[in-house]
Amino acid sequence: MKIPFNKPFLTGNELDYIEDAVSEGKISGNGKYTKKCQCFFQNQYGFHKCLLTTSCTDALEMAAILLNIQPGDEVIMPSYTFVSTANAFVLRGAKIRFVDSRKSHPGMDEDKVEDLVNDKTKAIVVVHYAGVACDMDKIMAIAQKYDLFVVEDAAQAVDSYYIHSDGSQSPLGSIGHLGTFSFHETKNVIAGEGGLLAINDEQFSERAEIIWEKGTNRSAFFRGEVDKYGWVDIGSSFLPSELNATFLFAQLEHLEKIQHKRLALWQRYHEGLEDICQRLGIQQPVIPDYATNNAHMYYLVCDSEYQRSKLISSLERAGIIAVFHYQSLHKSEYFEDRHDGRTLPMTDKYSDQLVRLPLFYELETKQQLKIIDAISEFGEKETPVNIKKLVNW
Numbered sequence: 001m002k003i004p005f006n007k008p009f010l011t012g013n014e015l016d017y018i019e020d021a022v023s024e025g026k027i028s029g030n031g032k033y034t035k036k037c038q039c040f041f042q043n044q045y046g047f048h049k050c051l052l053t054t055s056c057t058d059a060l061e062m063a064a065i066l067l068n069i070q071p072g073d074e075v076i077m078p079s080y081t082f083v084s085t086a087n088a089f090v091l092r093g094a095k096i097r098f099v100d101s102r103k104s105h106p107g108m109d110e111d112k113v114e115d116l117v118n119d120k121t122k123a124i125v126v127v128h129y130a131g132v133a134c135d136m137d138k139i140m141a142i143a144q145k146y147d148l149f150v151v152e153d154a155a156q157a158v159d160s161y162y163i164h165s166d167g168s169q170s171p172l173g174s175i176g177h178l179g180t181f182s183f184h185e186t187k188n189v190i191a192g193e194g195g196l197l198a199i200n201d202e203q204f205s206e207r208a209e210i211i212w213e214k215g216t217n218r219s220a221f222f223r224g225e226v227d228k229y230g231w232v233d234i235g236s237s238f239l240p241s242e243l244n245a246t247f248l249f250a251q252l253e254h255l256e257k258i259q260h261k262r263l264a265l266w267q268r269y270h271e272g273l274e275d276i277c278q279r280l281g282i283q284q285p286v287i288p289d290y291a292t293n294n295a296h297m298y299y300l301v302c303d304s305e306y307q308r309s310k311l312i313s314s315l316e317r318a319g320i321i322a323v324f325h326y327q328s329l330h331k332s333e334y335f336e337d338r339h340d341g342r343t344l345p346m347t348d349k350y351s352d353q354l355v356r357l358p359l360f361y362e363l364e365t366k367q368q369l370k371i372i373d374a375i376s377e378f379g380e381k382e383t384p385v386n387i388k389k390l391v392n393w
Contacts (some may be wrong), residue, residue, distance in 0.1 A: 003371065005321040008185045009252040009361035015247035029239035030219065033246045033288060037196075040252050045171035045268075046177070047198040049205045051212045052248075054240045056155040056182035056195035062238055063151045063178045063197065065211050066204045067123055069094045076116050077125035077153075078108035079330040079347040085127060085153050086329055094122070098330045098339065101346040104286045105129070106299075106354065109346070110138040117142065123149040128157040128172050131188075131296035132287060136162045136175045143176075150176035155195075157181070158188050160294035161260055169292070177201040183248050188296055189255060191248035194240055211235040219226035261361050262295035265368060267300045269357060272372040276379040280307070298357045299325070305352040310357060312376055318374040321358065327351050 038050040072095030079098035107129045126134040154173035161169040173179025183194035215235030283301035302308040330339045
């Protein structure tokens with residue numbers, strides 16, 4: 001039997017909650033389970049206001065509208081990210097200034113951000129890659145110095161924290177003006193498709209709800225705050241079906257159990273692969289002192305594109321599906337001619353050399369040991385010398 005890269009996990013209550021929503025006759029958006037999910041995040045992590053969305057993409061697009069991004073505005077973000085991070089702001093007319101990744105981690109190099117700031121800069125979008133925090137004290141200091149907005153793309157960062165210099169911790173997504181999350185089936189908690197906008201700056205609360213409801217004040221009407229509702233701003237149908245919300249709420253009830261299991265799987269990879277990775281020159285994940293680990297992903301950074309290709313093929317022959325990840329956005333077909341010409345070598349390294357291993361709740365110990373053994377067997381056949389000779393294949 002093949003070991004898949006991902007397998008969606010059912011906690012047991014999903015179908016019961018879906019049936020409950022159907023029996024109550026409310027399966028369109030903004031019903032009982034939508035409110036339950038939003039309250040969970042507000043209570044658990046202290047977000048000022050939360051709005052469930054159909055995807056993290058939609059949450060990012062809402063963020064771009066809320067920040068009033070206009071043609072000519074510049075937005076700074078990493079190149080090593082999913083296209084939605086950039087698309088949301090490009091759709092509003094922004095010029096994207098991409099930042100390289102760190103040597104130790106695929107996340108953005110915070111020390112390269114300030115050099116890109118100019119009088120057209122409107123916002124910084126950080127991406128907490130693999131659920132591991134960017135250095136938010138550095139980012140927020142830059143934002144305060146130049147009066148910029150900060151959006152946290154925390155798509156992979158549910159239940160992960162930033163550790164401040166004084167030792168206090170803040171949930172990722174709660175530090176910037178706005179935060180966005182994903183509940184895609186590959187994430188720690190899932191809704192099939194789904195997302196969340198976390199609003200941390202009160203100035204955006206009222207307008208966010210209007211944008212979320214297609215540009216209308218419909219939510220205020222149902223709360224009895226206005227006697228009728230109408231079109232008062234731009235917006236779209238960003239809120240999800242109640243069926244998505246029921247599925248997600250069943251997952252959130254078991255968040256602690258899910259996280260406990262994923263962290264155990266992550267740690268087994270980390271310890272079991274340490275020796276072979278050192279021998280082959282493969283980089284394991286690094287968790288900075290200012291970050292916690294939510295075990296969203298376990299990845300390896302091979303020492304060449306050739307080595308990665310060989311490793312993925314070797315695992316596939318063993319019935320194991322491992323995959324690479326993002327391609328450099330600054331080199332994409334759409335953006336290449338729009339890029340300012342700077343080289344981003346670390347971004348390109350991760351695009352060419354990073355591989356993700358299977359990590360999902362129902363991954364059994366014997367399956368994970370098979371993966372570790374298969375990588376060890378690959379290491380016995382391949383030596384760093386042989387691989388480097390063929391690096392330009």
